[in-house]
Amino acid sequence: MISLEQVKDMIQSQLPDAEVWVKDLGGGDHLEAVVVSTAFVGQSRVKQHQMVYVALQAALASEAIHALALKTFTPDAWAEAGQPI
Template sequence: MVSLKQVEEMIQAKLPGAQVFVRDLTGGGDHLEAVVVSAEFEGKTRVKQHQLVYSALQEAMASEAIHALALKTYTPQAWQAEGQPV
């Protein structure tokens, strides 16, 4: 099992400068939700955005340390449009 902090760090290693919020959905540590805000997402489709995040977590997901991941990705502008601080 990986910690929420480790997941956050893995994503930030792939997407430097990203804001990453990770939470455990079930209390078991293997069903997670990640919200990622990154300028790297500019001009990319939602699928490409998600692929960037999944590539950062590939090893943890392959070993089933992360069994399920709910993922929400935003550009900084889209995040701000949601009423969230950048």
């Protein structure tokens, strides 16, 4: 089983400036992650998600993470959604 903190650390290892929130949706392997990063500026939503999946590749391959609901934002998009960093 992988901890929520480990998932956060894995994402931040690829996206050092990222603000990351990870929540267990059940069973410890069904997770939701919200990631806000300047690295997403100018990238499509698909590319943003691919950037996060690269960071989590080993955990996904080993099925430590079975399912991941992923929400990605640029800092501006996050602010527009009314969310503080």
